[in-house]
Amino acid sequence: MTSEFNGWNARRGAGPDPGAAHQVLTRCPVCGDDLRIVRLECPACGSALHGNFTLGRLARLTREQLQFVEVFIRCRGKIKDVEEELGISYPTVVARLNEVVQAMGFEVRQEDTADLAARRQQILDELASGTLTAADAASRLRSL
Numbered sequence: 001m002t003s004e005f006n007g008w009n010a011r012r013g014a015g016p017d018p019g020a021a022h023q024v025l026t027r028c029p030v031c032g033d034d035l036r037i038v039r040l041e042c043p044a045c046g047s048a049l050h051g052n053f054t055l056g057r058l059a060r061l062t063r064e065q066l067q068f069v070e071v072f073i074r075c076r077g078k079i080k081d082v083e084e085e086l087g088i089s090y091p092t093v094v095a096r097l098n099e100v101v102q103a104m105g106f107e108v109r110q111e112d113t114a115d116l117a118a119r120r121q122q123i124l125d126e127l128a129s130g131t132l133t134a135a136d137a138a139s140r141l142r143s144l
Helices: 063-074 079-086 090-103 110-129 134-143
Strands: 037-041 048-053
Touching (some): 063 079, 079 090
Antiparallel strands (some): 037 048
8 A cells, every 4th residue: 555645655564765856745634733844954054043933924824725826837827727727617717816815824815706607697687688698698697
């Protein structure tokens, strides 16, 4: 039985893969609380620094959230491109982006979410009343 956990190849009796680049654990595997780095060491000269260090806001993200951020950055923040690359809808991209913003400790503005929902509902109402064609409604929804 083999599994990987933070760069460790978890075969019975096997230690870490000496050539693997390890990601730093940011959550305690026992209780789930934030972990702190208490020692930094220079491999070249052996100097060490003891203290209480954090990795910053990005370290708060899950692996899936980090992958989403990588795609978002690669797409240069263009939500339409993120939609296409991940095969998800605009509302899903916005929801995932809001999750990332919240996980990083920033406030998610509810008016942004409410305004988007109101605009989407208006388009759907116009489609239902016949003032918009399906193609026009789809185009407008994609551009939100």
